Amino acid sequence: MSNIIKIRNISKEYNMGVEIVHALRDVSLDLDKNEYVAIMGPSGSGKSTLMNILGCLDTPTTGLYEFNGLNVGKMNDNELARIRNKEIGFVFQTFNLLARSDALHNVELPLIYAGVSSGERKKRAKEALEQVGLGDRITHKPNELSGGQRQRVAVARALVTRPSIILADEPTGNLDSKSGDEILGLFAELHDQGNTIIVVTHEEYVAEHSRRILRIKDGLVESDIRVDNSRIPNGVREELTS
Amino acid sequence: MLFLHELREGIRIAFEAIRANKLRSVLTTVGVVIGIVSVTLMGTALEGMNRAFDESIESIGADVLYVQKFPWFTGGDDWWVYRNRPDIRMEHASALERYSVIPQAVSPAASAMAGISFRERSVEGVFISGTTHRYTELSGTDIMLGRFMTQAESESGRPVVVLGSEVAERLFGVENPIGQLVKIRNHSFRVIGVLDRQGSFLGLFSLDNRALIPINRFFRMYGQRRDISIEVKVGSIEMIEEAIEEIRGIMRRERRLEPWEDDNFAINQQEMLTNTFAGISMVIGGVGFFITGLALFVGGIGIMNITFVSVSERTKEIGIRKSLGAPGRSILMQFLMESAFICLLGGVLGVLIAYPLSLIIDQVIPTAMPVSIVIIALTISFLVGIISGFLPAYRASRMDPVEAIRHE
Ligand SMILES: Nc1ncnc2c1ncn2[C@@H]1O[C@H](COP(=O)(O)OP(=O)(O)OP(=O)(O)O)[C@@H](O)[C@H]1O
Numbered sequence: 001m002s003n004i005i006k007i008r009n010i011s012k013e014y015n016m017g018v019e020i021v022h023a024l025r026d027v028s029l030d031l032d033k034n035e036y037v038a039i040m041g042p043s044g045s046g047k048s049t050l051m052n053i054l055g056c057l058d059t060p061t062t063g064l065y066e067f068n069g070l071n072v073g074k075m076n077d078n079e080l081a082r083i084r085n086k087e088i089g090f091v092f093q094t095f096n097l098l099a100r101s102d103a104l105h106n107v108e109l110p111l112i113y114a115g116v117s118s119g120e121r122k123k124r125a126k127e128a129l130e131q132v133g134l135g136d137r138i139t140h141k142p143n144e145l146s147g148g149q150r151q152r153v154a155v156a157r158a159l160v161t162r163p164s165i166i167l168a169d170e171p172t173g174n175l176d177s178k179s180g181d182e183i184l185g186l187f188a189e190l191h192d193q194g195n196t197i198i199v200v201t202h203e204e205y206v207a208e209h210s211r212r213i214l215r216i217k218d219g220l221v222e223s224d225i226r227v228d229n230s231r232i233p234n235g236v237r238e239e240l241t242s
Numbered sequence: 243m244l245f246l247h248e249l250r251e252g253i254r255i256a257f258e259a260i261r262a263n264k265l266r267s268v269l270t271t272v273g274v275v276i277g278i279v280s281v282t283l284m285g286t287a288l289e290g291m292n293r294a295f296d297e298s299i300e301s302i303g304a305d306v307l308y309v310q311k312f313p314w315f316t317g318g319d320d321w322w323v324y325r326n327r328p329d330i331r332m333e334h335a336s337a338l339e340r341y342s343v344i345p346q347a348v349s350p351a352a353s354a355m356a357g358i359s360f361r362e363r364s365v366e367g368v369f370i371s372g373t374t375h376r377y378t379e380l381s382g383t384d385i386m387l388g389r390f391m392t393q394a395e396s397e398s399g400r401p402v403v404v405l406g407s408e409v410a411e412r413l414f415g416v417e418n419p420i421g422q423l424v425k426i427r428n429h430s431f432r433v434i435g436v437l438d439r440q441g442s443f444l445g446l447f448s449l450d451n452r453a454l455i456p457i458n459r460f461f462r463m464y465g466q467r468r469d470i471s472i473e474v475k476v477g478s479i480e481m482i483e484e485a486i487e488e489i490r491g492i493m494r495r496e497r498r499l500e501p502w503e504d505d506n507f508a509i510n511q512q513e514m515l516t517n518t519f520a521g522i523s524m525v526i527g528g529v530g531f532f533i534t535g536l537a538l539f540v541g542g543i544g545i546m547n548i549t550f551v552s553v554s555e556r557t558k559e560i561g562i563r564k565s566l567g568a569p570g571r572s573i574l575m576q577f578l579m580e581s582a583f584i585c586l587l588g589g590v591l592g593v594l595i596a597y598p599l600s601l602i603i604d605q606v607i608p609t610a611m612p613v614s615i616v617i618i619a620l621t622i623s624f625l626v627g628i629i630s631g632f633l634p635a636y637r638a639s640r641m642d643p644v645e646a647i648r649h650e
């Protein structure tokens with residue numbers, strides 16, 4: 001397995017004028033291909049901050065971050081945008097779909113910034129929507145979809161570029177348990193297909209789906225435990241990766 | 243390739259945004275609309291003025307000089323100075339005819355306004371000119387019907403008249419006027435010809451509402467002691483300066499002016515009209531430019547403001563797009579396109595409003611909205627959009643994605 005992410009002693013500080021907030025203090029982390037990691041911790045512990053840094057939306061104040069062997073800390077805004085576009089798929093708690101665009105266009109978006117031609121874009125976006133079970137909803141706008149369906153559109157958008165990792169920040173936080181399960185089922189499937197997934201969550205049952213649980217507290221890694229969790233059948237792997 | 247995709251997405255977003263905020267977009271464009279209306283109308287009016295001027299100036303002839311008491315264009319203060327000058331008289335015309343060598347022809351002309359009647363029909367306010375048989379040579383006007391006065395008729399002051407086409411039409415309708423007797427100030431004149439149609443001067447007054455009679459007949463009717471104008475045809479544009487100097491010399495000698503005295507007559511020429519017209523055009527153009535500039539400036543500020551509003555409304559969208567890998571330039575383009583197309587919308591509205599107004603102008607000065615001014619107007623409005631959208635669009639492109647996406 002090859003190393004996707006290598007983090008060494010990163011910190012993130014917010015200068016609030018009167019005081020400095022240490023969102024992350026000293027975090028080191030290695031992440032391999034096809035890992036499924038859950039990041040857990042109390043509110044305010046720095047989970048989202050870490051997630052944003054991992055996703056190249058934000059940069060650490062100090063420390064080293066290498067993505068596929070590239071030093072992220074040395075990248076300019078355009079290079080970061082390129083990494084986000086090609087290598088990272090985000091899934092947010094609040095879905096973050098464009099309200100005025102239909103499901104298909106929402107999923108197409110990252111491909112536009114990747115310079116994929118219109119025909120190819122439509123084809124791939126449709127495939128991604130079919131993969132998340134929304135092949136019959138492609139012309140629906142977000143407000144014409146249920147919460148669970150919206151999050152599935154977001155998952156389709158995250159995987160349409162075939163990124164190196166999928167980052168999900170509390171993806172089930174706004175969903176009922178049934179819809180949440182559907183999303184977790186999707187993640188399991190994606191993981192079986194060889195995708196790398198990082199999920200931030202509060203809920204233990206979400207973490208149970210993962211193979212590695214990273215607990216952080218006050219900006220520090222409290223524990224990093226690998227679990228051999230083989231509940232999910234791997235039978236679909238061959239079928240979907242072909 | 244990537245740029246094109248981003249541009250297309252930018253345009254798509256722009257149209258979506260404009261459609262979603264139709265009323266707001268239209269209201270925002272008011273300033274731009276006013277600017278574009280003013281620039282197109284000004285262009286249209288100037289086009290008409292130029293056209294009318296070019297047509298009118300043709301009737302004057304570029305190589306004809308006018309020796310007159312008043313210069314054609316004067317400051318108001320000098321009016322009394324000119325007023326007190328001695329009149330131009332027939333003897334000056336004779337002297338010019340006798341002594342000048344450069345000009346081809348010299349013809350005196352005196353004029354007055356009078357009514358002309360034929361039986362029970364009459365036309366008031368006709369421009370009556372006393373002139374000579376050389377008139378057609380000088381003016382370049384042709385005879386449409388009949389003939390012009392002969393040298394004999396001109397010198398003996400026979401009661402013959404050549405009518406302007408408008409006068410002929412109003413007095414005779416479809417009848418043939420040649421050989422008929424008309425009355426001017428109760429004197430009978432025989433109609434010997436009708437002039438070609440000449441249209442109007444700058445759309446202000448008709449050049450066809452006139453009648454030409456022998457100048458000697460004119461003096462008998464109106465008296466000898468009258469200020470006249472002497473038309474001198476130089477024959478070639480290159481010789482104009484020399485001709486002016488020659489005429490000046492002859493006139494000064496006739497008037498017995500000492501070397502230190504100023505000319506007490508004016509030698510007018512078409513160029514003065516052209517220059518004055520160019521001056522007027524420039525003033526109109528300048529005023530129009532100022533109004534246009536002001537309106538577009540105010541309009542541009544409005545567009546900038548609405549783009550700022552749009553950026554702040556769509557902060558979250560910017561964050562989402564950035565998280566999906568949209569580079570700054572793509573966000574920049576999105577908002578530039580939005581402001582540019584809103585402005586272009588204003589430009590189109592402006593042209594649509596200006597068009598019927600240009601038809602009204604057409605009633606006063608015959609004109610047509612030039613295609614070039616439409617293209618210029620639309621280009622200007624597009625550019626105003628780009629310029630005024632730049633600041634907010636740039637700010638959007640520099641937004642921090644984490645903060646933007648958290649924005650509600
Ligand atoms: N932009 C910011 N400016 C100042 N402080 C910030 C900023 N973003 C995060 N923080 C602070 O950093 C710390 C970590 O925040 P973070 O959002 O990473 O927490 P979290 O673990 O995701 O919490 P939650 O579970 O509630 O989402 C918090 O104390 C927060 O107040």
Ligand SMILES: [Mg+2]
Nearest residue numbers: 047048049169
């Ligand atoms: Mg969080």
